[in-house]
Amino acid sequence: MNVLLINGSPKKDGNTRLALNEIATALKNNGIDSIIINIGTKAVQGCIACNKCGELGRCVFKDELYENIRENLANCDGVIIGSPVYYSAPNGSLCAVLDRVFYSCSNLLQYKPGAAIVVCRRGGASAAFDRLNKYFTITNMPVVSSQYWNNVHGLMPGEAAEDAEGLQIMRTLGKNMAWLLKNIAQGALPVPEPEEPIATNFVRRS
Numbered sequence: 001m002n003v004l005l006i007n008g009s010p011k012k013d014g015n016t017r018l019a020l021n022e023i024a025t026a027l028k029n030n031g032i033d034s035i036i037i038n039i040g041t042k043a044v045q046g047c048i049a050c051n052k053c054g055e056l057g058r059c060v061f062k063d064e065l066y067e068n069i070r071e072n073l074a075n076c077d078g079v080i081i082g083s084p085v086y087y088s089a090p091n092g093s094l095c096a097v098l099d100r101v102f103y104s105c106s107n108l109l110q111y112k113p114g115a116a117i118v119v120c121r122r123g124g125a126s127a128a129f130d131r132l133n134k135y136f137t138i139t140n141m142p143v144v145s146s147q148y149w150n151n152v153h154g155l156m157p158g159e160a161a162e163d164a165e166g167l168q169i170m171r172t173l174g175k176n177m178a179w180l181l182k183n184i185a186q187g188a189l190p191v192p193e194p195e196e197p198i199a200t201n202f203v204r205r206s
């Protein structure tokens, strides 16, 4: 079994990566492999609402980051998304690619366990954490939790190593993800039969 870890920081060896590494070690210790994708420092294309993905089953844009995430989603059993907190939110570049991934790849994501982690100096972790969890909870994904909300504190790269409680939260999350994946693999009842989708909005035309 394999978990896809997405590092939403432009720093590939910053605090978000450090926190994800702690999860990767906990997963490994519990028999689960993982792979990390860094979003990197290049400009990231956002969603342009063309809705072509509905026809194509994938985003019209073929950038390397999107392709890499999409390919790895097809082969993973669970997903963990990590982000630094920027102005009380996840990194905008990360949201740009995640909007496209979740809009166009829900078939590769649904019923796979997901979790978010965020890293900040001081504040805004809960808001950023909530924002990332919204991707899972609109995609039929079971959300894996830990012993506390999934945040780690640190400013300069490496400082998160001093947040003992934060790292324990990461290890517990890794163990909980491994536990859920093994349970799903063992028992696996078929996923629920979906209803015909109903789409409504609040604009009434007479």
Ligand SMILES: Cc1cc2nc3c(=O)[nH]c(=O)nc-3n(C[C@H](O)[C@H](O)[C@H](O)COP(=O)(O)O)c2cc1C
Pocket (backbone or CB within 6 Å): 009, 010, 011, 013, 014, 015, 016, 017, 083, 084, 085, 086, 087, 088, 089, 119, 120, 121, 122, 123, 124, 153, 154, 155, 156, 157, 158
């Ligand atoms: C543009 C920007 C905005 C930030 N906003 C916040 C914030 O709202 N709250 C906070 O506590 N830290 C904030 N930070 C600090 C980062 O979240 C912190 O340095 C984090 O450890 C970076 O993780 P990384 O090393 O993985 O990039 C901000 C940093 C940047 C560059």
